[in-house]
Structure formats: C-alpha cells, structure tokens
Amino acid sequence: MQLSFFGAARExxxxxxxxxxxxxxxxxxxxxxxxSSYAEARNFDALPFDAASIDAVCVTHAxxxxxxxxxxxxxxxxxxxxxxTPPTVKLTELVLDDAEQVMLEDFKREYRPPLYEKKDVAxxxxxxxGVKYKKAFSVGDCEITLFDAGHIFxxxxxxxxxxxxxxxxxxxxxxxxAAILRDTDQLPATDALVLESTYGxxxxxxxxxRSAKLREAIIKTAERNGALIIPAFAIERTQQLLxxxxxxxxxxxxxxxxxYLDSPLAIEASGVVKSFPEYxxxxxxxxxxxxxxxxxxxxxxxxxxxDDSKTINAAPNPKIVIAGxxxxxxxxxxxxxxxxxxxxxxxxxxVGHQAKGTLGHQLYRGDKHVHVLGHTIDVRATITxxxxxxxxxxxxxLLRWIQSAPTLPKHIFCTHGEEDSCLSLAKRLxxxxxxxxxxxxxxESVMISV
Numbered sequence: 001m002q003l004s005f006f007g008a009a010r011e012x013x014x015x016x017x018x019x020x021x022x023x024x025x026x027x028x029x030x031x032x033x034x035x036s037s038y039a040e041a042r043n044f045d046a047l048p049f050d051a052a053s054i055d056a057v058c059v060t061h062a063x064x065x066x067x068x069x070x071x072x073x074x075x076x077x078x079x080x081x082x083x084x085t086p087p088t089v090k091l092t093e094l095v096l097d098d099a100e101q102v103m104l105e106d107f108k109r110e111y112r113p114p115l116y117e118k119k120d121v122a123x124x125x126x127x128x129x130g131v132k133y134k135k136a137f138s139v140g141d142c143e144i145t146l147f148d149a150g151h152i153f154x155x156x157x158x159x160x161x162x163x164x165x166x167x168x169x170x171x172x173x174x175x176x177x178a179a180i181l182r183d184t185d186q187l188p189a190t191d192a193l194v195l196e197s198t199y200g201x202x203x204x205x206x207x208x209x210r211s212a213k214l215r216e217a218i219i220k221t222a223e224r225n226g227a228l229i230i231p232a233f234a235i236e237r238t239q240q241l242l243x244x245x246x247x248x249x250x251x252x253x254x255x256x257x258x259x260y261l262d263s264p265l266a267i268e269a270s271g272v273v274k275s276f277p278e279y280x281x282x283x284x285x286x287x288x289x290x291x292x293x294x295x296x297x298x299x300x301x302x303x304x305x306x307d308d309s310k311t312i313n314a315a316p317n318p319k320i321v322i323a324g325x326x327x328x329x330x331x332x333x334x335x336x337x338x339x340x341x342x343x344x345x346x347x348x349x350x351v352g353h354q355a356k357g358t359l360g361h362q363l364y365r366g367d368k369h370v371h372v373l374g375h376t377i378d379v380r381a382t383i384t385x386x387x388x389x390x391x392x393x394x395x396x397x398l399l400r401w402i403q404s405a406p407t408l409p410k411h412i413f414c415t416h417g418e419e420d421s422c423l424s425l426a427k428r429l430x431x432x433x434x435x436x437x438x439x440x441x442x443x444e445s446v447m448i449s450v
Contacts, residue, residue, distance in 0.1 A: 015030075017194060025055050026160065035355060061084075061152050070096070087272060088154040134146070149173055155174065179243040193413070198390075232266065238266040245259060261301065262332050341380070342381070347384060353392065408433055
C-alpha cells in the first residue's frame with residue numbers, strides 16, 4: 001500500500017491523501033488550502049495526480065479544508081463516487097454552496113476568480129453516497145469503514161483494509177465533552193495511522209473553565225456596554241455556542257442580552273443538525289424527545305439576509321454577535337470587525353484554531369494593526385481566546401485515543417497541524433509508545449508494509 005500526502009502536511013488546511021494498492025486508488029478528503037485569502041492561490045494549482053484515475057473519494061467531514069476542492073476534482077476528470085455519512089453529505093452541500101458565494105463576492109470586490117461555479121457544486125453533490133457508521137463497503141480490493149470521530153456532526157475517521165495492510169485516517173478527532181456530539185469511537189487495530197495534530201503540542205482548558213470564561217467575557221463586555229464579537233465556524237462551533245448560551249440564559253447566569261446569529265451557513269447547518277437526532281449523544285437525544293430546542297433561547301435573533309445583518313449595526317449595546325468565517329478570512333464577520341475592532345469597550349472572542357496567514361491568526365498573536373476589507377484598523381478591542389471550545393482534541397485526547405486501540409499502530413503519520421505541533425506530537429509518540437512516528441512533508445509518498 002502506498003500513501004501520499006497532498007495537503008495538510010506540516011500545516012492545518014488542504015487535507016488530501018491518496019491511498020494506492022496494486023489495483024485501487026482512493027482519495028481521502030480533497031480540502032481547500034486557507035490562508036490570507038478565503039481561497040488562496042494554491043487551490044488553483046493542478047492537482048498532483050490524475051483525477052480520472054481515482055476510483056473513489058472518502059470524506060471525513062464537511063469542513064471546507066476537507067471538502068473545498070471536491071468540485072475542482074470533478075472538473076479535472078474524477079468520475080467516481082464520494083462516500084461520507086448522511087449528515088456530512090447534507091452539510092457539505094451547504095459548505096460548498098456558501099464557499100461559492102463567498103468566492104463570487106471576493107471576485108466582485110477584488111477580482112479574484114472563483115475556484116468553481118454553482119454547476120460544479122451541483123455535480124459534486126450528485127456524486128455523494130451516504131454511508132452509516134460501521135457499515136463496511138468495498139472499493140476495488142479495499143474494505144472501507146467509517147467510525148464516529150466526534151469532531152463535528154457526522155464526522156468520521158476512516159479505516160481502509162487492503163488484502164495486506166490496514167490504515168486509519170483520523171480526519172479531525174473531536175474534543176472532550178462536546179455538547180450534542182457522541183464520544184469518539186475507539187480506534188480499531190491498524191498497521192498505520194494518519195493522525196491529525198492541530199493541538200498536538202497543547203492542552204485545552206477544562207469544560208468547567210470553558211463555560212466560566214464565556215460567562216466572564218459576556219459579563220465584562222456588558223459592563224463596558226460593548227459588543228461581544230464571536231467569529232465562529234458555522235458547523236459545530238456555532239451549535240456548541242448556542243447550546244451554551246441557551247444554558248446560561250435559561251439559568252439566568254448572564255445578563256439578558258440580544259444575541260445575533262449572522263451566518264446563513266450556520267443557520268442552515270443548525271437545521272441539518274436538528275434533522276438527524278439519531279446522531280445525538282444520549283443527553284441531547286433525551287432533551288429533543290421532550291420537545292426542547294437546545295439551539296434557541298429568548299433574545300436570539302436569526303439574521304439570514306444582508307438586510308438582517310445590517311440591522312445589527314443599529315442595535316444598541318451590549319450585545320453578542322456570532323458570525324462566520326471562523327478564521328476571519330471571509331464572510332460577514334469581517335464587516336463586524338471593521339466596526340468593533342477599534343472599540344475598547346468591545347471584545348473579540350476566538351474559539352477555534354486560526355491558521356497562519358489568516359486575519360484570525362494575526363489577532364490571536366496580538367497584532368495591534370490589521371487590514372480588513374480595505375481598512376487599516378488599530379486594534380483596541382479586547383482579544384481573548386477559549387481553547388476548550390475547539391472542535392479538535394488536544395494532545396492528551398489524541399494520546400488516549402491511540403491507547404484505546406487493541407494494539408498500537410506500527411506507524412503514525414502526524415498531519416493537519418503546524419510544523420511545531422506535528423513534530424512535537426511525533427516526538428511524544430516515539431518516546432512514550434516507541435512507535436515509528438513521522439511528520440510528512442507536502443507531496444511525500446511512503447510505502448506501508450506490515
């Protein structure tokens with residue numbers, strides 16, 4: 001079995017891996033590279049393989065850095081099926097439609113050409129085939145099984161068994177105690193593991209501290225009569241926040257504030273989440289069976305249209321605004337940042353990983369002057385972070401997941417993380433478990449053998 005790394009190698013975005021046996025070629029993910037622009041230039045490069053030669057694609061989950069180049073793959077000649085869980089199929093359609101709209105707006109404003117068009121998204125969706133967790137299916141000489149990764153709704157890690165070797169692709173492994181989501185499935189026995197390392201060198205705050213820090217950010221911003229701006233990934237992170245705000249509001253633990261959900265994608269994604277209750281964890285499922293709406297509460301305003309979004313500017317402070325994109329490199333969040341980044345009464349709350357080159361990363365590292373939509377802004381707002389709201393497990397979670405396997409993998413490839421994170425996790429694996437661990441570089445290929 002040959003394995004090639006065509007994305008997310010010593011960086012977080014662009015997930016794309018190719019598995020080849022003597023007769024079968026399977027692509028795992030085909031995600032978008034993301035950096036300073038929403039769809040950066042590398043996405044337009046020719047794919048480093050013949051798209052027409054790929055037998056099938058397996059998608060771990062719907063996030064754009066795992067799905068964003070699927071329409072390009074089809075434009076370039078791919079003719080096969082795309083396999084994913086049913087929620088991932090629905091969510092990916094929303095993600096790709098939203099991406100096409102954002103790229104079209106960027107083209108109108110900055111003359112950057114879009115990577116694909118609506119018809120390409122429609123053809124991509126037509127190729128999808130929904131597969132339930134733990135229901136094995138075959139592609140060529142390989143047997144493939146999807147397991148629950150607990151990262152976002154419908155997310156999977158993927159096991160591929162060839163006649164001679166077994167390999168598992170982690171996708172993104174979920175955080176601990178994420179509301180609504182079920183826990184990550186146990187890692188099955190495997191010869192090799194391609195392991196995400198987004199937080200491979202860090203630990204998150206505890207669940208209780210996560211809630212306390214959110215409450216503190218809300219109260220302090222309200223006391224200053226400011227706006228709390230939360231750039232949130234539309235899938236999973238937004239639903240987690242709505243669930244937490246539902247609890248804080250209903251239990252009267254925060255002042256009664258107006259909350260504006262200004263993300264059409266997040267609004268649509270929340271509808272998908274509600275339509276698949278069989279994928280909830282036990283606690284969430286029990287709430288739903290009682291008729292509770294865990295993603296709604298008094299004071300929540302849903303902003304679907306641009307006109308709805310514009311009304312937020314006139315709404316009095318204090319208030320909370322949740323908008324995408326999560327890395328602040330596109331979407332409606334940029335308009336709110338133009339308005340509030342220079343306001344010392346306001347707060348920007350970062351709740352997810354910020355890839356290098358993005359506006360989010362600049363704010364995370366403490367830049368005092370940033371450029372947003374043609375404006376140069378002096379950052380006077382408070383910038384704060386809560387790592388425990390990340391959808392990614394930290395180093396401790398990843399190590400526990402590896403140890404859940406009946407036998408440890410012989411080879412682990414640390415991917416989907418910045419270089420220091422990948423290398424740190426690989427070193428920890430070699431020291432603690434005596435496993436051959438490696439952080440591959442872009443376009444590197446290796447042979448997997450037992």
